[in-house]
Amino acid sequence: MSGATKFGFLIMLLLITGAVLAPALAPFDPDAISESEIQGPSARHWFGTDDLGRDLFSRALFGARISLTVGVVAVVIAVLIGTIGGALAGYYGGWLDGLIMRLVDIMLAFPSIFLILAIQTMLTPNIYNVMIVIGLTSWMGVSRLVRGEFLRIRELQYVEAARAIGCSDLRIIFRHILPNAAGPIIVAGTLGMAGAVLTESALSFLGLGVQPPLSSWGNMLMDSQAYMRDAPWLAIIPGLLILLTVLSLYFIGEGLREKLNVRD
Amino acid sequence: MRRYILRRLLQLIPLLIGISLISFLVMHLAPGDPTALFIDPNVKPEELARVRTNWGLDQPIYVQYFLWLKNALLLDFGRSYTTGQPVINEIAERLPMTLLLMIPSYLLTLLICIPVGVISAVRKNGWFDNLFTFLSFAGMAIPTFWLGLMLMLLFSVQLRWLPAVGGIILPLMTMTIGSLAGLTRYQRAAMLEVLNQDFIRTARAKGLPERVVIFKHALRNALIPIVTILGLSLPDLFGGAFVIETIFAWPGMGRLGVQCIFQRNYPVIMGVVMLSALLIVLGNLLADIGYALVDPRIRYERRD
Numbered sequence: 001m002s003g004a005t006k007f008g009f010l011i012m013l014l015l016i017t018g019a020v021l022a023p024a025l026a027p028f029d030p031d032a033i034s035e036s037e038i039q040g041p042s043a044r045h046w047f048g049t050d051d052l053g054r055d056l057f058s059r060a061l062f063g064a065r066i067s068l069t070v071g072v073v074a075v076v077i078a079v080l081i082g083t084i085g086g087a088l089a090g091y092y093g094g095w096l097d098g099l100i101m102r103l104v105d106i107m108l109a110f111p112s113i114f115l116i117l118a119i120q121t122m123l124t125p126n127i128y129n130v131m132i133v134i135g136l137t138s139w140m141g142v143s144r145l146v147r148g149e150f151l152r153i154r155e156l157q158y159v160e161a162a163r164a165i166g167c168s169d170l171r172i173i174f175r176h177i178l179p180n181a182a183g184p185i186i187v188a189g190t191l192g193m194a195g196a197v198l199t200e201s202a203l204s205f206l207g208l209g210v211q212p213p214l215s216s217w218g219n220m221l222m223d224s225q226a227y228m229r230d231a232p233w234l235a236i237i238p239g240l241l242i243l244l245t246v247l248s249l250y251f252i253g254e255g256l257r258e259k260l261n262v263r264d
Numbered sequence: 265m266r267r268y269i270l271r272r273l274l275q276l277i278p279l280l281i282g283i284s285l286i287s288f289l290v291m292h293l294a295p296g297d298p299t300a301l302f303i304d305p306n307v308k309p310e311e312l313a314r315v316r317t318n319w320g321l322d323q324p325i326y327v328q329y330f331l332w333l334k335n336a337l338l339l340d341f342g343r344s345y346t347t348g349q350p351v352i353n354e355i356a357e358r359l360p361m362t363l364l365l366m367i368p369s370y371l372l373t374l375l376i377c378i379p380v381g382v383i384s385a386v387r388k389n390g391w392f393d394n395l396f397t398f399l400s401f402a403g404m405a406i407p408t409f410w411l412g413l414m415l416m417l418l419f420s421v422q423l424r425w426l427p428a429v430g431g432i433i434l435p436l437m438t439m440t441i442g443s444l445a446g447l448t449r450y451q452r453a454a455m456l457e458v459l460n461q462d463f464i465r466t467a468r469a470k471g472l473p474e475r476v477v478i479f480k481h482a483l484r485n486a487l488i489p490i491v492t493i494l495g496l497s498l499p500d501l502f503g504g505a506f507v508i509e510t511i512f513a514w515p516g517m518g519r520l521g522v523q524c525i526f527q528r529n530y531p532v533i534m535g536v537v538m539l540s541a542l543l544i545v546l547g548n549l550l551a552d553i554g555y556a557l558v559d560p561r562i563r564y565e566r567r568d
Contacts, residue, residue, distance in 0.1 A: 004401075106282040109541045109548075111502040114521060118533065119290055121525050194405070201407050202507055206522070225413060225511075228421050235417060239410035246405035 005255025008248035015245060019064035026058035031213050038231045048233045051223055056234070059215040060241060066216040067197055067245070070131050074196040077135025079189045082142025087173055089143070090150025101147070104140045112137050113202065120208040127216075130209045134196050142188050149181035183260035187253055194249035201242050217242050265556065272549050283541045284336070284534070288329050291530055319345065332534065341538070342531035344524075351535040355517060359539070362505055362516035364432070369439040370494075370501070377444055381451025382486065385459060386478060396448060403445025408504050412438040412511045428512075435512040442504050443497060450493050455486040488559050495551020498544045 018025060028034045028045075035053040039045055047056035089100040107115075116137050123129045153159060154177060162176045203209030204218025212219055217238040224235035256262075316322045320331060335342065341351035384393040415437055420428040428434070458464065459482055467477045506518035513519070521536040523529075556562045 102279070102282070105279055106286065108499065109279065109283055109544050110287075110537070111499050111506065111540050111544070113503040113506055114525075114537065114540065115287075115290075117506070117522065117525050118287070118537075121528065122290060122293075198407050202409055205407075205409050206507075206510065221410065221413070225416075228413070228417055232417055232421070235410075235413050239407065239414065242407050242410065243402070243405050246407075247401060250401055250405055 001255055001259075004251040008251030008255065011244055011248040012252065015064055015068065015241075015248075018061050019068050022058075022061040022065055026055075026061045028055035028058045030054065030058040030062040030215060038227065038234075040231070041233055047237050048231070050220070050234055051227055051231070056220075056237060059220060060217070060238065063215040063217045063220055063238065064241070066127065066210055066214060067200060067218070067242070070127065070134070070200045070210070070216070071193045071197040071245075073131040074134035074138070074200070075189055075193040077132065078139040078192055078196070079142055079185060080139075081135070082139035082188075083146050083178070083185060085139065086143040086146025086148075087150055087178065090147035091154055091169070091173055091177070097147070100143070104143050107137065107140050110137075113199070116199065116203060117206070117208060120203060125203075125208045125211055127210050127214065130200055130203060134199050134203075138192060138195060138199070142185065142192065145184050145188055146181060149184060150177055153177045153180055183256075183262045186260065187257045187262045190249055190253035190256060194246045194253070197242065197245055197249070265553075269549075269553060272552070276545055276549070279545060280538070280541060281333070284333065284538060285329070287534060287537045288332065289325075291528070291533060292325050292328065336534075336538070341535040344532050345529045346527060351531050354520065354532055355535050355539060358515060358517045358520045361514065362509070362518060365435055365439055365508070365514065365516065366501055366505065369436055369443065372436075372440045373443050373447055374490075374494075376440075377447040377451050378487070378490065381448050382455050382478075382483060384448070384452045385455035385486075388456065393452075397452075400445040400448045403441055404449075406442075408438065408442045409507045409511055411441060412508055416511075430513070435508050435514050438508050438512075439501070439504055442508075443501060446500075447490070447493060447497065451486070451490055454489040455482065458482045458486045461485075488555065491554040491558055492551045495547040495549075495554070498547035502540050502544065 031054065033053045034055050035045070035049050037049075037053055038051055039049045039053075041048040045055050045057065047060060050056055050059065085100050085104075089097040116133050119133045119137075120129065123133070150173075159172060159176055162172050167176070200209055200216065201218035201221070204216045205221050207219075207222060210216035210219050212222075220238040221235060224231075224238075227234050313322070320328055323331070332342070339352065343350055344354050347354065380396055384396050387393055412434070415434050416428045419426040419434060426433050464477060464482055467481045468474075472481075502518070505516065506522055508514065509516045509519035510522050517536055517539070521533065521540075524532040524536065
């Protein structure tokens with residue numbers, strides 16, 4: 001395992017621990033006003049306080065829960081849709097393949113952030129809709145990938161053997177082909193989670209994602225632009241956390257790619 | 265080649281219709297009514313009904329869609345709910361501002377990513393490669409909007425060199441750094457792959473100077489994939505424009521789109537989506553054509 005991958009796993013472990021143990025670790029109630037004004041980082045408030053006087057460290061810990069959960073759930077949705085679509089397209093081919101791949105083409109031609117924004121304004125912006133919308137707009141890459149794997153694997157002899165002994169299509173798809181396509185899917189999922197965390201942060205920053213008082217790293221940045229002169233830590237800290245998370249996921253993804261022998 | 269281009273152009277028609285249908289449904293099936301955002305709630309019901317009729321909102325949704333499609337084919341995208349101006353004019357006013365960011369950013373990206381990618385590949389695992397590998401991972405992991413905020417913090421709040429809003433340098437920097445990271449990685453990978461080919465080994469074996477091997481034999485082949493990726497990176501560039509223009513209050517098409525989404529200004533949103541989608545699919549098509557032009561091995565049709 002390379003140094004970068006180890007770094008990635010270490011940071012992820014820290015972030016997940018912080019997220020899971022947030023209620024025990026947070027020195028303050030994340031929603032409570034603990035000071036009467038904005039304060040810079042200090043021994044009492046490690047990350048300072050925000051414009052309402054809430055402890056930023058506590059909010060960041062609770063924000064980790066939201067941001068990481070949104071990332072995981074969104075990517076699970078995307079991988080499920082992408083895998084099923086790609087498997088059907090690659091295994092059956094023909095008109096079904098044509099139909100699914102045209103849908104992929106259409107979805108890819110949207111600037112995705114625009115589609116997400118549009119859907120989000122139409123729905124009530126809340127954490128569940130954020131997960132669903134990100135999932136529904138980011139499955140296309142996985143779909144193409146899985147289709148490619150299926151096209152390759154379905155011609156292999158062991159699939160022919162499975163068919164010869166009378167396995168059903170579903171059994172061949174799920175028991176024989178899919179496990180052998182797992183490597184690329186796992187790598188794509190890891191990188192996809194990085195993308196989902198980024199998208200959530202942008203959405204919440206624009207006010208269309210996770211809604212206050214619930215804190216996510218993205219919505220912690222929402223008001224920071226107004227306090228940039230007097231309280232730059234409000235803009236710096238949540239962004240650094242997003243950067244670290246995404247970077248770790250990239251490093252883990254690269255590590256997995258090498259370990260699982262996945263081509264680029 | 266001509267027949268291939270014609271076929272691809274014809275394929276764009278169902279694609280664009282599909283895009284318009286999905287966008288239309290997403291907007292119009294949402295609960296609520298756009299008039300609620302523009303019209304004084306105390307207005308008389310007759311007046312409200314008149315506005316709804318005017319905007320065609322009283323029609324069944326499939327009628328609304330076919331009306332929109334019919335007019336769109338004649339390049340009439342309706343009028344903005346807020347300003348009453350034709351959508352075409354609104355977009356035509358803003359598009360040059362977006363292109364003013366995108367085109368220089370594209371050129372700058374190319375100008376930087378090709379040499380950096382090539383040097384990284386030639387000196388694989390050297391200090392230059394390691395530095396830029398780290399930088400490109402960081403660049404890919406940075407949220408674009410936060411990069412914009414940080415540049416603003418550094419250059420306008422701390423150093424006071426550049427205006428936070430109104431100047432072109434900060435949004436241009438944000439957009440370029442955002443697309444640079446991925447493309448540099450891509451160029452490096454392309455060069456590495458070429459350097460592992462047999463013909464490079466042959467060139468070295470017959471005693472050509474390394475300079476000739478790199479520039480004449482390897483680089484030319486390593487530039488081919490970048491032509492494709494140029495077309496394929498258009499959606500990301502557009503996506504970035506929406507956020508970047510919003511942060512820096514840059515009066516381009518992206519900001520117009522985001523504002524209209526918040527206002528549920530349907531005709532303008534449809535116009536912006538369709539134009540972006542058209543540019544994206546045309547970009548992809550140009551990428552494929554460019555690919556065939558620079559690489560004579562690629563043929564999209566059988567030679568007669």
